[in-house]
Amino acid sequence: MKRPNPIPVAVVAAIAMLAMAVPFLGLANPTAMSIAHRMAPASAAHWLGQDEYGRDVLSRLLWGARVSLSVAAASAAMACLLGTAMGLAGGYLGRVAELLALRSMDVVLCFPPLLLALLVVTLFGPGALTLIPVLALVFLPGFVRVVYAGVLSVRSQEYVDAMRVLGAGRLRIMLRTILPNIAGPILVQLSLAAAAGVVLESGLSFLGLGVLPPAPSWGLMIAAARSTMTQAPLLLLWPCLALSLTILAMNALCDALRDAVDPHRAPGRRPRRLPSLLTPGLLMAPAPLLDVQGLTIEIDTPAGPIQPVRDVSLGVVPGETLALVGESGSGKSLTGLAIMGLLPSVARIAGGAVWVEGRDVLRLEEGELRRLRGNRMAMVFQDPLSSLNPVHRVGSQIAEAIRAHRSLSDHAARDRVLASLRRVGIPDPLRRARSFPHELSGGMRQRTMIAIGIANDPKLLIADEPTTALDVTIQAQVLDLIARLKQEHGMGVLFITHSLPVVAEIADHVAVMYAGEIVEQGTAAEVLTHPLHPYTTALLRSAPAEDGSLPDSIPGTVPLPHQLPTGCAFAPRCQHRTAACEVARPALLTAHPGHTTRCIRWRELAGAPTRQAVA
Amino acid sequence: MLIWVVASIVFLAIRCVPGDPAELLLSQGGAAPDPATVQQLHEQLGLDRPISVQYVDAFRRLLHGDLGHSVQDDSPVATEIWQRLPRTLELIAAAALVALTTGLPAGLLAALRRGGLFDRTASWVAAAGLAVPVFVVGTILVLVFAQGLHWTSAGGYVPLAQAPGRHFALLAMPAMAIALGLFATVFRMTRTAVLDVSMRDYVRTARAKGVRHHRILTHHVLRNALIPVVTVLALNLGTLLGGTVLVEYVFNYPGLSGMLVDAVSARDYPEVQGIVLVISILFVTLNLLVDLLYGLLDPRIRQTVRQA
Ligand code: SF4
Numbered sequence: 001m002k003r004p005n006p007i008p009v010a011v012v013a014a015i016a017m018l019a020m021a022v023p024f025l026g027l028a029n030p031t032a033m034s035i036a037h038r039m040a041p042a043s044a045a046h047w048l049g050q051d052e053y054g055r056d057v058l059s060r061l062l063w064g065a066r067v068s069l070s071v072a073a074a075s076a077a078m079a080c081l082l083g084t085a086m087g088l089a090g091g092y093l094g095r096v097a098e099l100l101a102l103r104s105m106d107v108v109l110c111f112p113p114l115l116l117a118l119l120v121v122t123l124f125g126p127g128a129l130t131l132i133p134v135l136a137l138v139f140l141p142g143f144v145r146v147v148y149a150g151v152l153s154v155r156s157q158e159y160v161d162a163m164r165v166l167g168a169g170r171l172r173i174m175l176r177t178i179l180p181n182i183a184g185p186i187l188v189q190l191s192l193a194a195a196a197g198v199v200l201e202s203g204l205s206f207l208g209l210g211v212l213p214p215a216p217s218w219g220l221m222i223a224a225a226r227s228t229m230t231q232a233p234l235l236l237l238w239p240c241l242a243l244s245l246t247i248l249a250m251n252a253l254c255d256a257l258r259d260a261v262d263p264h265r266a267p268g269r270r271p272r273r274l275p276s277l278l279t280p281g282l283l284m285a286p287a288p289l290l291d292v293q294g295l296t297i298e299i300d301t302p303a304g305p306i307q308p309v310r311d312v313s314l315g316v317v318p319g320e321t322l323a324l325v326g327e328s329g330s331g332k333s334l335t336g337l338a339i340m341g342l343l344p345s346v347a348r349i350a351g352g353a354v355w356v357e358g359r360d361v362l363r364l365e366e367g368e369l370r371r372l373r374g375n376r377m378a379m380v381f382q383d384p385l386s387s388l389n390p391v392h393r394v395g396s397q398i399a400e401a402i403r404a405h406r407s408l409s410d411h412a413a414r415d416r417v418l419a420s421l422r423r424v425g426i427p428d429p430l431r432r433a434r435s436f437p438h439e440l441s442g443g444m445r446q447r448t449m450i451a452i453g454i455a456n457d458p459k460l461l462i463a464d465e466p467t468t469a470l471d472v473t474i475q476a477q478v479l480d481l482i483a484r485l486k487q488e489h490g491m492g493v494l495f496i497t498h499s500l501p502v503v504a505e506i507a508d509h510v511a512v513m514y515a516g517e518i519v520e521q522g523t524a525a526e527v528l529t530h531p532l533h534p535y536t537t538a539l540l541r542s543a544p545a546e547d548g549s550l551p552d553s554i555p556g557t558v559p560l561p562h563q564l565p566t567g568c569a570f571a572p573r574c575q576h577r578t579a580a581c582e583v584a585r586p587a588l589l590t591a592h593p594g595h596t597t598r599c600i601r602w603r604e605l606a607g608a609p610t611r612q613a614v615a
Numbered sequence: 616m617l618i619w620v621v622a623s624i625v626f627l628a629i630r631c632v633p634g635d636p637a638e639l640l641l642s643q644g645g646a647a648p649d650p651a652t653v654q655q656l657h658e659q660l661g662l663d664r665p666i667s668v669q670y671v672d673a674f675r676r677l678l679h680g681d682l683g684h685s686v687q688d689d690s691p692v693a694t695e696i697w698q699r700l701p702r703t704l705e706l707i708a709a710a711a712l713v714a715l716t717t718g719l720p721a722g723l724l725a726a727l728r729r730g731g732l733f734d735r736t737a738s739w740v741a742a743a744g745l746a747v748p749v750f751v752v753g754t755i756l757v758l759v760f761a762q763g764l765h766w767t768s769a770g771g772y773v774p775l776a777q778a779p780g781r782h783f784a785l786l787a788m789p790a791m792a793i794a795l796g797l798f799a800t801v802f803r804m805t806r807t808a809v810l811d812v813s814m815r816d817y818v819r820t821a822r823a824k825g826v827r828h829h830r831i832l833t834h835h836v837l838r839n840a841l842i843p844v845v846t847v848l849a850l851n852l853g854t855l856l857g858g859t860v861l862v863e864y865v866f867n868y869p870g871l872s873g874m875l876v877d878a879v880s881a882r883d884y885p886e887v888q889g890i891v892l893v894i895s896i897l898f899v900t901l902n903l904l905v906d907l908l909y910g911l912l913d914p915r916i917r918q919t920v921r922q923a
Pocket of ligand 1: 533534535568569570571572574575576577578581586598599600601602
């Protein structure tokens with residue numbers, strides 16, 4: 001849990017302290033009347049004047065705060081204790097307790113809160129002391145639910161099991177392990193209940209069903225001032241202001257606590273595509289379908305800007321597959337997104353150029369880029385379940401891709417949807433087109449994603465780990481499918497993956513990425529059998545071998561983008577490192593025509609027996 | 616099922632309370648009531664019979680839509696409720712309409728121009744809307760528009776058929792008072808949901824397909840963001856079923872909740888019982904409707920519902 005924003009915390013603490021200190025402030029008696037000074041304006045003795053019975057307004061205001069806050073705090077605390085106990089019991093003590101705790105809360109939830117409060121007040125009569133249990137009852141279901149949900153998510157986790165194996169008693173398990181884990185949400189719920197308590201207390205008092213006169217309460221003061229509001233609007237203003245500001249502060253506290261508990265709510269920066277900042281492409285675009293030159297991507301972080309992709313150059317020609325290989329975090333997916341103009345909002349292009357069919361896509365208008373996306377170039381993403389919209393049918397999601405680029409009649413669009421489903425080998429396309437994504441298997445979903453990708457016969461297909469989530473058989477089918485589509489339509493494929501066996505199966509060319517740079521590039525046959533960079537060699541060794549011998553994993557980890565070594569990025573993990581390696585960043589050297597490496601020692605190492613056949 | 620439980624609880628709770636309802640009723644003058652009168656009232660209310668008989672009897676009548684008679688003036692409770700319920704529902708519907716038509720676009724705009732001037736202004740308005748209790752808003756509206764500017768009268772109600780213009784003029788202020796808080800809720804939920812949905816993978820897919828910007832907004836972002844917004848709005852509407860009490864009181868609006876407050880202060884048990892019952896039934900029905908709507912908006916839920 002992060003530290004919550006200190007301002008609302010301080011304000012609420014100040015209000016609470018003021019309320020506690022009221023009896024020691026030497027204020028006028030809040031209930032002492034003085035009819036002679038009815039509605040007297042502000043004076044030295046009475047800073048905010050006097051009310052319709054001549055009572056001191058400031059004093060009533062502060063005493064009212066005390067009443068409101070203590071009612072709210074007491075009821076919230078009561079609901080919290082009881083609700084936590086019930087939630088824990090319901091979540092941990094088995095079915096009967098679970099049924100009792102949850103069902104009884106369902107009954108409470110059948111009544112709108114204010115109504116429930118009114119009903120209980122009818123039965124037991126108004127007054128501050130009735131109010132506390134009433135409000136506690138209203139808040140109870142919230143706590144039970146939060147705690148119950150928390151217990152459910154925590155109880156199955158390993159450490160609770162571990163504690164149970166160690167023989168810890170049930171009560172001990174509950175209090176020691178589960179409570180600290182759900183403390184955050186409970187705290188948020190507590191602050192919500194306290195804020196709601198102030199609102200409900202004042203509302204009920206306003207109706208004359210809460211705190212009873214002559215005791216001071218903001219709700220009562222507003223009710224009383226209503227009758228005299230034309231003569232003395234200020235009498236109305238003060239309690240309204242006090243009440244609203246208190247609730248505002250408490251709401252802000254709730255928000256701050258929630259932000260602190262929930263890590264997903266961190267604010268982010270608005271992104272910008274700044275094509276004008278780029279160095280204009282000096283090189284003329286050559287023939288290939290995709291040509292990336294010196295692409296550099298920058299992300300601003302609290303620790304300063306980082307460059308997760310640096311000086312990446314690669315190319316794809318029609319009818320060929322280039323595999324972009326690397327561990328996760330090497331920058332390969334970002335490269336793919338940058339080509340599509342789909343970088344996440346925090347990232348921006350810091351240099352380089354990308355040509356697709358001779359068009360400089362980084363400098364295209366968003367409208368022109370849109371016409372290319374899904375039409376001339378398409379991308380298939382890694383996780384098909386989250387990448388498909390859960391609320392639309394599969395068929396209409398494919399149709400949307402087609403219709404974004406050509407105007408077709410409903411009938412023609414449907415025919416094309418069915419045709420593309422058939423092309424990716426989905427049986428019974430008529431029925432599948434009417435399915436929702438969650439109704440399909442993982443393999444079907446990935447085929448659907450590919451169907452969306454190829455719906456408009458793109459020239460370039462970028463596939464980002466399209467087989468990672470799939471089992472081996474389905475994976476082989478998907479790879480075959482992509483290979484077939486490539487041949488049939490002369491499509492160029494940029495295939496992003498971390499798996500060398502997949503590369504061996506599908507790639508014509510390979511580019512190996514490490515820590516944001518391309519470290520080796522060449523034909524698949526060359527790179528897989530005669531690797532020239534120690535990282536490629538290590539990767540090959542770490543791939544599962546066919547004979548079943550255990551792969552050697554690469555020692556160490558990928559350096560973090562803001563802690564890159566000055567010299568060769570792989571140096572900390574390289575067995576062949578020398579002093580020279582750490583002096584300066586190695587350039588991409590051409591070993592043979594069409595085979596490059598970013599290792600200064602490739603010539604010496606080429607003779608070393610480092611090869612290993614890969615599937 | 617739930618409704619039966621609710622009705623039973625209301626029934627039992629009223630009878631379990633310490634003190635005799637009849638005595639409480641008659642002792643309002645302060646003096647101890649005359650035992651003969653108490654006895655008479657007992658017979659009239661059927662309180663002299665055993666609880667189980669009363670219970671069965673109450674339910675038999677309930678099935679026929681008979682909620683009993685008011686203790687105050689002996690009028691049938693059901694008739695009075697039928698007369699007032701549409702007014703409260705109209706008030707809530709008007710407030711919801713205003714909140715939705717303002718909160719939804721404002722939330723969307725704020726999310727799209729996140730951190731901009733509009734976002735900051737609207738967020739402040741929403742924070743204020745959540746902080747100022749509804750009866751304070753109502754009172755201030757009366758002070759400014761009725762007492763200060765004399766645009767409308769401070770409150771009241773005119774049937775639609777009688778004078779449509781006056782009807783809506785009188786509806787406007789209480790509806791606005793409720794709508795402010797509701798606007799804040801809808802606005803905040805829309806803003807959060809839109810921000811959340813915009814970062815989902817399927818929105819990226821839509822962009823990768825080359826779909827036009829406004830179509831991405833309507834078909835992907837808004838369509839999915841609507842799910843939590845509708846849920847939150849519906850939950851709030853349920854709360855409002857009992858929560859219009861304060862507004863009806865401030866504006867002297869003769870709705871169902873106002874009737875409840877009167878019944879509570881007069882200790883009119885049949886009335887309280889009837890109103891609480893009707894509101895609870897509405898509340899439960901509304902929650903069922905929300906579940907159905909939820910299924911309509913989210914096909915994943917639809918499937919689990921069908922399986923259940
Ligand atoms: S340059 Fe040096 S450290 Fe880097 S890979 Fe080559 S041998 Fe290893």
